[in-house]
Amino acid sequence: MPQYQRPTGTLDILPEEQPYWYHVRSRARHLAELAGFERMDVPIFETTEVFARGVGAGTDIVDKEMYSFEDKGGSPITLRPEFTAGIVRAYIENGMHVRSQPVKLYTFGPIFRYERPQAGRYRQHTQFNVEILGEQDPIADLEVMLLAWDLYADLGFRDLAFQLNSTGCPQCKPQYVSLLKAYYDERYAQACDDCHRRLERSPLRVLDCKSKQCQPIIAAAPHIADHLCPECEAHFAALRQYLELLERRYTINHLLVRGLDYYTKTVFEVWAAGIGAQSAVCGGGRYDGLAELLGGPPTPGVGFGSGMERIILVMQELDVEAPPIPSPAVFLVHLGAPAKRKALELTYALRTEDVSAWISHGDRGLRSQLREAGKRAAHYAVILGENELASGVASVRDMEAGEQVDVQLSDLVTWLKEHVRGRLSVPNTSR
RNA sequence: GUGGGUGUGGCCUAAUGGUUAAGGCACCUGGUUGUGGCCCAGGAGAUUGUGGGUUCGAAUCCCAUCACUCACCCCA
Numbered sequence: 001m002p003q004y005q006r007p008t009g010t011l012d013i014l015p016e017e018q019p020y021w022y023h024v025r026s027r028a029r030h031l032a033e034l035a036g037f038e039r040m041d042v043p044i045f046e047t048t049e050v051f052a053r054g055v056g057a058g059t060d061i062v063d064k065e066m067y068s069f070e071d072k073g074g075s076p077i078t079l080r081p082e083f084t085a086g087i088v089r090a091y092i093e094n095g096m097h098v099r100s101q102p103v104k105l106y107t108f109g110p111i112f113r114y115e116r117p118q119a120g121r122y123r124q125h126t127q128f129n130v131e132i133l134g135e136q137d138p139i140a141d142l143e144v145m146l147l148a149w150d151l152y153a154d155l156g157f158r159d160l161a162f163q164l165n166s167t168g169c170p171q172c173k174p175q176y177v178s179l180l181k182a183y184y185d186e187r188y189a190q191a192c193d194d195c196h197r198r199l200e201r202s203p204l205r206v207l208d209c210k211s212k213q214c215q216p217i218i219a220a221a222p223h224i225a226d227h228l229c230p231e232c233e234a235h236f237a238a239l240r241q242y243l244e245l246l247e248r249r250y251t252i253n254h255l256l257v258r259g260l261d262y263y264t265k266t267v268f269e270v271w272a273a274g275i276g277a278q279s280a281v282c283g284g285g286r287y288d289g290l291a292e293l294l295g296g297p298p299t300p301g302v303g304f305g306s307g308m309e310r311i312i313l314v315m316q317e318l319d320v321e322a323p324p325i326p327s328p329a330v331f332l333v334h335l336g337a338p339a340k341r342k343a344l345e346l347t348y349a350l351r352t353e354d355v356s357a358w359i360s361h362g363d364r365g366l367r368s369q370l371r372e373a374g375k376r377a378a379h380y381a382v383i384l385g386e387n388e389l390a391s392g393v394a395s396v397r398d399m400e401a402g403e404q405v406d407v408q409l410s411d412l413v414t415w416l417k418e419h420v421r422g423r424l425s426v427p428n429t430s431r
Numbered sequence: 432g433u434g435g436g437u438g439u440g441g442c443c444u445a446a447u448g449g450u451u452a453a454g455g456c457a458c459c460u461g462g463u464u465g466u467g468g469c470c471c472a473g474g475a476g477a478u479u480g481u482g483g484g485u486u487c488g489a490a491u492c493c494c495a496u497c498a499c500u501c502a503c504c505c506c507a
Binding site (some may be wrong): 005008059064065082111112115116117118119120121122125126127128140155194205210258259260269275276277278280281282284304305306307308309310311333335361364365366367368369370371372374375381385386387394397402404421422 | 432433452460461462465466467468483498499500501502503504505506507
């Protein structure tokens with residue numbers, strides 16, 4: 001029974017799980033940069049107000065899921081429950097509106113929400129986040145969506161399709177909301193208790209209620225897509241056209257309304273199996289009013305967040321393997337104190353030449369050391385004992401072939417470097 | 432916040448209420464002078480999540496608590 005356990009809803013990511021993380025991060029980074037997105041990192045915590053205003057009082061995230069506290073100076077601080085509000089704050093604070101617009105940004109990092117954990121849901125999870133700021137053209141919506149799509153396709157996801165909807169703008173959304181409320185007023189008694197609460201707090205959410213009794217009501221409810229203003233209508237139509245042009249499958253989902261207050265026009269998700277009752281690996285949309293809400297210049301924006309843990313769960317569900325992290329190129333075996341000193345010198349000489357090298361720790365028998373070399377899947381074991389030191393020749397054992405050759409100690413580093421070249425590359429590690 | 436399920440060495444699993452809680456994987460050490468993987472032998476590792484209770488006796492029954500897990504709410 002361990003004395004200390006990790007806090008509820010957090011994850012230890014062990015070495016054997018790292019290949020997935022390396023791979024997803026490295027592909028995401030590659031594809032983002034290929035599409036002209038630049039990396040920008042923002043703090044893990046912000047002044048509470050950034051999220052309270054940005055995400056919106058009344059949302060579950062703000063009302064009951066934030067990790068908020070006062071720091072030692074008494075400032076209200078919140079661990080970020082999502083990326084967008086912080087990114088927009090940074091855009092404003094750093095005067096990024098004076099750069100060539102749009103600004104295309106991506107980042108990775110931990111996100112915190114106080115929720116009851118379940119399959120595919122954690123209190124600390126990691127998101128890959130992408131935003132385009134300063135562009136109202138629906139081509140920006142398309143660009144962020146394509147990046148999500150291309151990443152999942154690259155990672156081996158099958159049967160991709162976007163869930164797509166438009167939630168209108170301050171012009172047309174309120175009218176639709178009144179329409180929907182009026183519709184529900186007539187059926188109030190048939191709706192479930194949760195929906196009664198939703199009608200007060202965030203009326204659009206009644207549309208994705210799962211209770212059986214609400215299904216008939218939902219099925220006949222008016223669609224927001226039929227009540228968009230001409231501008232939103234045109235935006236939505238253009239986006240759909242682009243998606244069709246590029247043959248990215250999508251489903252218009254009239255029930256897709258995302259939980260955060262700031263969404264305008266486009267909202268989308270990508271669904272996948274293998275993440276428990278959760279369906280979305282990716283969720284995002286447009287937030288044209290957010291920058292102003294946070295005190296900045298009017299700046300349209302569109303982006304998405306994608307949960308890394310969920311991506312990896314889906315990959316595992318699909319039996320997608322991640323490229324392994326290379327094992328050591330050379331394992332140095334030594335017998336006797338003088339040989340140990342020589343082995344130590346060689347180890348560091350190899351590492352200086354970018355050849356990964358393990359030196360056997362302790363003072364054990366040859367058998368035991370070779371056993372370890374095998375277990376660590378080293379490509380070569382270099383054996384140094386009294387004989388080798390005396391003759392100036394090391395025994396170099398190819399662990400896979402089980403064959404052994406003699407190599408002059410003076411040539412050893414060069415010889416290993418030659419033989420190891422091309423077999424190994426240490427993967428890029430980004431946070 | 433609500434509801435269901437589950438807690439036995441690092442991992443997986445066994446033990447009709449009855450001796451020192453058993454096995455497998457993994458780990459460590461050996462198997463004649465200095466050669467890995469297979470095999471063989473040995474070793475280390477558990478107050479059965481925790482705290483109470485019932486009982487002559489509890490891993491086993493009861494209560495509480497904590498954790499994990501699944502689902503709801505909500506979300507990536």
